[in-house]
Amino acid sequence: MAQNDYETVDAVLVGAGIMSATLAVLLKELDPTLKLEVIELMESGAIESSNPWNNAGTGHAGLCELNYTPQAADGSIDIEKSVTINTQFEESKQFWAYLVEKGTFGSPKSFITPVPHLSFVRGQEGIDFLKTRFKALTRHHAFADMEYTEDRATMAKWMPLMLPGRDPKEAIAATRVMAGTDVNFGTLTKHLLDHLGTQSNAKVKCSQKVTGLKRNEQGWRVNIKDLQSGGNRTIQAKFVFLGAGGAALPLLQMSGIPEGKGFGGFPVSGQWLRCDNPDVVKQHEAKVYSQAEVGSPPMSVPHLDTRVVDGKKSLLFGPYAGFSTKFLRHGSVLDLPLSIRPGNIGPMLAVARDNFDLTRYLIKEVMQSDEKRLNTLRGFYPQVKAEDWRLEMAGQRVQIIKKDAKHGGILQFGTELVAAQDGTIAALLGASPGASVTVSIMLDLIRRCFPKQVESEQWRSKLNEIFPAMAKVLASDAERYREVQARSDELLQLNEPVMA
Numbered sequence: 001m002a003q004n005d006y007e008t009v010d011a012v013l014v015g016a017g018i019m020s021a022t023l024a025v026l027l028k029e030l031d032p033t034l035k036l037e038v039i040e041l042m043e044s045g046a047i048e049s050s051n052p053w054n055n056a057g058t059g060h061a062g063l064c065e066l067n068y069t070p071q072a073a074d075g076s077i078d079i080e081k082s083v084t085i086n087t088q089f090e091e092s093k094q095f096w097a098y099l100v101e102k103g104t105f106g107s108p109k110s111f112i113t114p115v116p117h118l119s120f121v122r123g124q125e126g127i128d129f130l131k132t133r134f135k136a137l138t139r140h141h142a143f144a145d146m147e148y149t150e151d152r153a154t155m156a157k158w159m160p161l162m163l164p165g166r167d168p169k170e171a172i173a174a175t176r177v178m179a180g181t182d183v184n185f186g187t188l189t190k191h192l193l194d195h196l197g198t199q200s201n202a203k204v205k206c207s208q209k210v211t212g213l214k215r216n217e218q219g220w221r222v223n224i225k226d227l228q229s230g231g232n233r234t235i236q237a238k239f240v241f242l243g244a245g246g247a248a249l250p251l252l253q254m255s256g257i258p259e260g261k262g263f264g265g266f267p268v269s270g271q272w273l274r275c276d277n278p279d280v281v282k283q284h285e286a287k288v289y290s291q292a293e294v295g296s297p298p299m300s301v302p303h304l305d306t307r308v309v310d311g312k313k314s315l316l317f318g319p320y321a322g323f324s325t326k327f328l329r330h331g332s333v334l335d336l337p338l339s340i341r342p343g344n345i346g347p348m349l350a351v352a353r354d355n356f357d358l359t360r361y362l363i364k365e366v367m368q369s370d371e372k373r374l375n376t377l378r379g380f381y382p383q384v385k386a387e388d389w390r391l392e393m394a395g396q397r398v399q400i401i402k403k404d405a406k407h408g409g410i411l412q413f414g415t416e417l418v419a420a421q422d423g424t425i426a427a428l429l430g431a432s433p434g435a436s437v438t439v440s441i442m443l444d445l446i447r448r449c450f451p452k453q454v455e456s457e458q459w460r461s462k463l464n465e466i467f468p469a470m471a472k473v474l475a476s477d478a479e480r481y482r483e484v485q486a487r488s489d490e491l492l493q494l495n496e497p498v499m500a
């Protein structure tokens with residue numbers, strides 16, 4: 001078939017999770033004439049990691065995550081990562097607030113809820129760390145409202161489930177920020193996809209799988225299989241985004257772009273304990289993050305979370321790590337073995353050699369009994385009753401393995417945007433801090449893959465309209481931060497705390 005017989009679009013976005021949905025809506029805001037198609041293999045969007053029960057729904061803003069503020073050997077605390085994530089989350093809020101103001105979403109309460117973010121530590125070493133962290137963070141305007149306490153009566157008010165039954169001699173401390181959030185990324189994704197469905201030249205196609213990618217002079221030829229009819233079709237796209245979550249790596253490999261060489265993936269599955277008993281749920285109105293066990297990876301930080309999903313409150317505790325060779329929850333056990341290539345086997349073996357602690361941690365997690373899981377929860381909630389909790393599967397996180405000059409290969413726990421030099425294709429690898437900073441990641445993609453358009457008057461003025469202040473400005477300008485945050489909070493109705 002001649003090339004010009006294929007349907008031609010400006011952009012194909014693979015996967016209908018929060019990443020593709022955000023990018024698609026952003027691109028249409030910047031240029032409503034763009035013709036684009038989102039292709040999803042499941043029967044609807046937001047079924048994989050963006051589903052509310054496959055992630056913790058924490059609006060990561062660096063308020064409570066102790067692993068974002070590492071301590072140096074001299075005892076000082078580095079707050080840079082917390083500031084970056086906080087101001088990136090404010091970028092996300094500006095985008096959502098803009099769409100709410102336009103009337104795109106209906107009520108923001110359907111996807112974002114104010115829930116205080118707390119950090120909780122046990123033992124003197126933990127207390128010393130928390131106190132130093134509190135002092136370092138509160139010097140920055142983004143964290144000025146953080147509160148610190150070692151007083152048990154105050155903690156009993158902040159987290160009523162966590163004090164009764166606790167050894168009175170145990171040294172404990174906590175910080176609290178009232179401006180934290182719980183986000184239902186599944187509903188948010190669906191709002192974005194529904195909005196897209198109402199626009200001209202934008203299609204969301206479900207039960208269709210991208211099976212092939214081939215570069216040509218016009219961009220990319222994308223092969224798609226219809227999983228219901230079994231038929232195949234091909235589209236010609238100027239730009240392709242591989243927003244396929246854990247499955248982005250095999251698609252990146254399929255593209256053959258040199259920038260994707262040497263990457264591998266290490267899947268870590270997750271489980272939660274979930275409680276829906278209203279008598280228990282109503283006693284905890286916070287997201288409480290603590291410290292990870294020594295030697296355990298950052299995504300294993302335990303937290304006891306209020307979740308608000310479809311108007312109902314529940315509690316989640318975890319995550320407990322597991323091991324599966326699948327790259328998606330609904331993926332294949334062959335995902336990991338089939339991703340091994342001559343170009344990434346070196347980095348993968350180097351990671352296996354250098355991460356014995358992680359292997360040991362995963363074996364311990366996978367082997368643990370229900371009673372052991374409950375015991376970990378008891379460290380948070382001493383009077384827990386087993387019958388109130390059930391174990392549920394969380395989503396898959398595919399951690400990035402990449403080449404490293406010194407070690408041969410390293411395991412990276414963040415996210416990485418891999419884009420071809422000509423800007424015609426980009427893939428998002430990795431999992432953390434994830435959905436909360438989707439907007440910043442997609443803005444980065446737009447700057448890298450659409451450099452000329454970003455300089456145009458049309459795109460610049462639209463970006464200024466959507467984002468009154470970008471993360472860098474928010475990080476350094478206290479007054480602007482407060483103004484912009486107040487506006488987003490008002491539009492997102494975050495000033496009406498449903499949580500005490």
Ligand SMILES: Cc1cc2nc3c(=O)[nH]c(=O)nc-3n(C[C@H](O)[C@H](O)[C@H](O)COP(=O)(O)OP(=O)(O)OC[C@H]3O[C@@H](n4cnc5c(N)ncnc54)[C@H](O)[C@@H]3O)c2cc1C
Nearest residue numbers: 015017018019041048049050056058210245395434435436
């Ligand atoms: C246990 C856990 C806890 C988390 N907690 C948080 C949290 O508290 N806060 C936070 O901000 N983030 C959190 N995250 C991260 C967050 O969930 C992810 O970063 C985010 O959902 C990723 O969105 P995505 O669109 O990239 O991927 P996904 O939502 O996984 O979407 C990818 C889509 O691509 C589709 N797809 C794959 N291959 C193909 C193909 N070949 N053709 C067509 N479609 C395809 C898949 O079916 C899927 O629907 C957590 C993640 C996990 C796993």
